[in-house]
Amino acid sequence: MTDFKLTISDSKGRSITKELRDNEGSALLGQTIGSKVDAAVASFAGQMRITGGSDRSGVPMRQDVHGSARKYVLLSKGVGLQDAEKGKRVRKLIRGNQVSEETYQINCRLDGQLPEERGADAAPSKKEEYGYQPCVNIGTAGHVDHGKTTLIQSLTGQWTSVHSQELKRGITIRVGYSDAAFYKCPSCEDPLGYSTRPECPGCGSKSELSRVVSFVDSPGHESLMANMLSGSALMDGALLLVAANEKVPKPQTKEHLLALQTLGITQIVTIQNKVDLVSYTDAMANYNDIAAFVNGTGASGSPIIPISAQSNLNTDALIGMIESTIKTPIRDEKSSTVMHVLRSFDVNRPGSRITDIKGGVVGGSLTEGTLKIGDEIEIKPGIVTTKRGAYEPILTEVVSLGTSAGTVESVRPGGLVAVGTRLDPAIARRDSLVGSVIGRPGTLPENSTGAQITVSLFDAVVGATDETKVAPIQNGEALRLNIGTAPVLSKVTKVRNENISVELRRPVCIFERIRNIDTFEAEIGPVRFAVPTCALSELNRLMDDPRRAPEISAVLERARRMDIIEMDGDFADREILRHVKQNGGIVATMDRGLKRGVKRSGGSVISMSRDRVVLEP
Known part of the structure; x- marks a missing residue:
């Protein structure tokens, strides 16, 4: 086959x-x-x-x-x-x-052109005009390869993993997003009347628009947990996916659910996916395992919906449960504008004429206030202006606004929006502005390189194979924090009971009493392995070599228990160095140029050769 x-x-x-x-x-x-x-x-x-x-x-x-x-x-x-x-x-x-x-x-x-019309059996396209801006952000959570992106595609018609490495490796790396309109047939009983089409698939009558929602598709890979946390900062509710053909719970299923709870996201719909791959007996056993796992958590109050995202099985029941469980929050449109940036990009194609070049685009969600075309906005913390790393806020103008309703004149809080600006597109390309905050000039807090945090540590490391106690936070310890949508590396400067002070590696725009969470790396140390393809086989060999250097024995043992993310080609050098600069980490490599770049970015290196392996701080 x-x-x-x-x-x-x-x-x-x-x-x-x-x-x-x-x-x-x-x-x-x-x-x-x-x-x-x-x-x-x-x-x-x-x-x-x-x-x-x-x-x-x-x-x-x-x-x-x-x-x-x-x-x-x-x-x-x-x-x-x-x-x-x-x-x-x-x-x-x-x-x-x-x-x-x-x-x-x-x-x-x-050779020709792709048809613009879709078949009658296709799900709505993201570009279809619903006439309404999305009013709620719903995230996905769950272990890698449990069907999060496939489910989003079945509901929205868009595959959110669009980057080359995501397509090659079959996993979500960056946070993706897409919108869907939910319709309800007034003639059919619940949940049969729910669908994503204006015409009822059951009776063929015209359905009524229930609401438009934005989906935030988060990575499930263990080494991309920080990306999931960045996306979760905008979530009003979440879909927790668990595969019916795997044991319950998998490590990132536990991590994601605990992250949702810690962030205060209580509107959760639990989904048993891939039921078409198992027998009825196995599906029921898995169902009971899921029920036992979510019992006592924020997801315990929601029924478990068995589906097959690949076959569009039971999606009507799922949509009905989403509509009854995840409510649209009340937004404050009269306050000063606050928008958290989740994506940024350059929309210009290579070879574009200078007269056709468009400014940088930022994507995210308004939590307060409104935006309209022509508004002057400020982006913080901004861009680096000196060799010493000083940041300066950016002032620019809104030239376009995009939602699932198409190009609009104004946007309000709720749902994901794209904001076209007059920025140099090079400033926004490759998610360079992720973690920034947008507001009206003079209304945002000043950039900060320090923060005071009240912490609540877990009893044990979440997602670890072995039971590992969480050690108290120590003065001088490195922590990676997620502040809003901004992942940032920090150093603990003061510890007083449950209150700690941290020094941030780069400035962040911080609001008082902002919802904070440090990544789960903090409990096991800021260790993440990024391994170029050429070094992967060598690293695997070293893990099984009893003569490996004792000073990195513990590091390699930890790597054995972790999913190692393999990076290749352009993606490797650029993404590894960007990851290390923002979040710290350890890189296993045999390339001298990459080694120098990692050290300059503040990371550590496992330097490998045929006869030795050394951990270089």
């Missing part, structure tokens, strides 16, 4: 992801990069050209290597690989240019 995920683009830059299952894509077997194939395999007219692909492990195909097998080659440049120094080549694992049963993702370019 051959299952493929096709990512198809056209000349207008539009793209669509389509899954081929049960030998639907057998016609692609044996084709090579550059080959033209009949687009009918993807239900389109015309032809499409294969431009690349990868296997399930994210190993990329390469056009100039024949065959389909994996192999190591020496490269000086290529897709996903930074240009090496002159005369230097890098050993890299790749696949040949031929599509085989080991191939998972196939990238194609359609």
Whole structure:
């Protein structure tokens, strides 16, 4: 059986992801990069050209290597690989240019244009105009690969994992977001009348719009917990997903639920996903395990909804439960504007004319006040203006506002919005402004490099395989905090009972009595492993080597119990260094350039070679 995920683009830059299952894509077997194939395999007219692909492990195909097998080659440049120094080549694992049963993702370019109309059975597109701004933010929580992103796609029609490394590796890395309109048929009984379509799928009559919601899709991978916490700062309620085909609870299921509780998010709907993959007996046993797990937590008051996000099974009951459980909060539209930034990006395509270049875009949610086109806004903490790291707030103008209702003139609190500005797009690209706060000039608190926090420590480390007690916070200890949507590394400067003072590595715009939480790294030490592909096999070998350096024995033992995030190509160097600069951590690498960058960014390095391994602070 051959299952493929096709990512198809056209000349207008539009793209669509389509899954081929049960030998639907057998016609692609044996084709090579550059080959033209009949687009009918993807239900389109015309032809499409294969431009690349990868296997399930994210190993990329390469056009100039024949065959389909994996192999190591020496490269000086290529897709996903930074240009090496002159005369230097890098050993890299790749696949040949031929599509085989080991191939998972196939990238194609359609000769024509993708159709704008969707089929009658498709879920609503994000671009469909509902006429209303989303009024509530609903987050996803749960272990990696339990179906959070798939569920969002089934409800909104949009796959929120759109970045190249997310598509290659099949996990959510950055916080994604999408909107959906919920409709209720007045003629059908609950919950059969709930759907995401204006026409009732049961009786065919016209449904009434219940409300429009924004979904915040958080990563489930253990090493991306800080990203989940950033997204949770905007959540009014949450969907806790648990897979029916795995043991309950998995580590990140526990972590995410505890994070929601600590943040005060009590409107939670528990979902038993993937029930189509297990028998009735196993599904009931798993259901009882979930009920026992959530008992006594913020999710205990909500029924457990069994679904299959992949097959759209029982989504009407799920929507009905969301509507009855997660209420729209009362917002203050008369107060000064406060917007927390969750994403920022450059919307300009390479090669755009100077006259066509648009300013940077920031995405997030208003918690207070309103915004309209033409408003002057201030963004804090701003940007670095000196070599010493001083920050200066940014003043700019709102030139566009976007929601699921399309381009609008004004927005109010609730739901996710995109704010177009006159900023240099380079300032906003690659989520550079995540964690910032937007308000009217002169109304936001001053930037702060310190904070006083009242802490409440857990009895044991959440998500650890072994029972590990949480040690008291010590003076001088490094903690990673999430302040609003901003993850920031800090150092404890004073401890007095449950009150601590911290010094922040970079300035943050902090409101009094803001809802704070430190990441669960604080209980086990600020250790996160980012491992470039070339170092992964070497790290695995060192973990099993009894002669490894005793000074890092404990670190490697901890790594053995953790999910190691593998990073590759451009994504590796840039994302690793950004991660270390913001949050600290340990990087295992054999690359001297990356080692120097990590140290300059304040991180530690596990330096590896064939005969030794050293922890370098």
